[in-house]
Amino acid sequence: MNICDMDKKSIHILFLLILTNLFPASAQQIGFGMYADSGINLSALVPDVLDFGDRIGGEGPVSILLSDNETVVLEIEGIAYLDVTVNITPPVSEYLLLQGNSNFLGDPERRLPVTIKMAYYNRGQENIDIQTAKQQAIEVTGHNATFQIRRRPGGPPGPPPTPPHSGYTPPVAKAYLFIYGDLTVNNVNSGSYTGIVDVHVEYTTYE
Amino acid sequence: MLLALPLILEAQNQEGTGTSISISASATVIGGDIELITISDMGVLDASRLQEGMEVYINPIFDAEAGIMRASGTPNAELRVSYLADMEVTRREGPGSLFFTYEVSGSPGDNQRESELLTETERELRFNNEGVFYFWIGGRVDLSNAQPGNYDGEFTIEIEYM
Numbered sequence: 001m002n003i004c005d006m007d008k009k010s011i012h013i014l015f016l017l018i019l020t021n022l023f024p025a026s027a028q029q030i031g032f033g034m035y036a037d038s039g040i041n042l043s044a045l046v047p048d049v050l051d052f053g054d055r056i057g058g059e060g061p062v063s064i065l066l067s068d069n070e071t072v073v074l075e076i077e078g079i080a081y082l083d084v085t086v087n088i089t090p091p092v093s094e095y096l097l098l099q100g101n102s103n104f105l106g107d108p109e110r111r112l113p114v115t116i117k118m119a120y121y122n123r124g125q126e127n128i129d130i131q132t133a134k135q136q137a138i139e140v141t142g143h144n145a146t147f148q149i150r151r152r153p154g155g156p157p158g159p160p161p162t163p164p165h166s167g168y169t170p171p172v173a174k175a176y177l178f179i180y181g182d183l184t185v186n187n188v189n190s191g192s193y194t195g196i197v198d199v200h201v202e203y204t205t206y207e
Numbered sequence: 208m209l210l211a212l213p214l215i216l217e218a219q220n221q222e223g224t225g226t227s228i229s230i231s232a233s234a235t236v237i238g239g240d241i242e243l244i245t246i247s248d249m250g251v252l253d254a255s256r257l258q259e260g261m262e263v264y265i266n267p268i269f270d271a272e273a274g275i276m277r278a279s280g281t282p283n284a285e286l287r288v289s290y291l292a293d294m295e296v297t298r299r300e301g302p303g304s305l306f307f308t309y310e311v312s313g314s315p316g317d318n319q320r321e322s323e324l325l326t327e328t329e330r331e332l333r334f335n336n337e338g339v340f341y342f343w344i345g346g347r348v349d350l351s352n353a354q355p356g357n358y359d360g361e362f363t364i365e366i367e368y369m
Contacts, residue, residue: 057237091232
């Protein structure tokens with residue numbers, strides 16, 4: 001190897017680095033949701049209130065399990081092949097408050113710690129009964145999840161979907177969201193304790 | 208870089224899309240503390256009205272001498288009440304005791320005449336919509352063998368949620 005050959009090799013490497021910076025890897029991911037102009041229908045089925053029922057003061061932790069009838073059921077209807085991102089916002093500071101009064105947020109005798117959980121079913125089976133959907137639901141860790149409205153069957157991904165255009169109606173499917181959770185009933189004042197759980201669903205854009 | 212800019216603008220335009228729904232989470236705590244306070248004591252030991260050998264009877268529904276108690280708890284919650292009807296009261300000055308048989312009436316409103324006699328040892332009742340329930344305490348005592356003096360006794364009532 002002579003000195004002239006070494007110089008040529010160095011110049012080559014420098015060029016490759018510049019090219020890599022110009023084309024970041026994220027450009028390979030296509031966010032079909034960015035172009036979805038059809039809405040998502042989000043509706044509450046029965047029950048639409050996460051009701052922990054009558055509790056005895058000081059009885060400690062109580063739970064509404066995914067399989068329980070008290071679990072809130074939400075229906076998400078949208079374009080079957082698109083991903084949706086679901087965010088749930090639990091009650092403020094994760095407390096149910098006596099009479100829903102925010103003045104009691106700092107009062108241990110007028111608040112109940114609550115943990116809100118969720119699971120989703122997206123296998124796309126039409127008219128599935130809710131109990132079966134619960135059994136097949138996927139429990140989520142945390143308060144947000146991204147999933148396809150109708151889960152892709154096993155195997156490699158199919159071809160890209162037909163983009164929305166005039167005269168074309170994309171396939172619609174339903175997914176189900178289940179809201180449940182845990183409550184700790186300490187020695188608190190008697191009365192009605194409430195809190196609001198906000199649920200937001202949108203098509204995932206990956207941007 | 209020229210290609211990337213339109214994509215970023217498109218994403219910003221999509222912010223705020225989607226849909227939201229709010230659901231309520233709730234629980235009703237009915238087993239918290241029940242507060243029971245004595246509004247007035249029973250007036251059975253008013254010496255000026257007592258004579259040796261007589262039987263004293265205070266009607267909890269009609270007599271002003273009935274003791275009054277007020278329980279506070281969860282609005283509209285069902286409660287169960289039980290009390291000890293027979294109680295020995297002792298003489299302060301020394302030996303001697305009397306047996307007092309209590310009678311109790313109750314009402315969710317502060318109206319003695321509309322109260323209901325709680326004749327069973329265990330009754331199912333309900334707090335009013337302000338979480339209050341009233342009791343009037345009367346009873347019967349035979350003074351035929353009583354020695355002069357002052358007598359002290361207790362009244363034991365137990366209230367719990369259903």
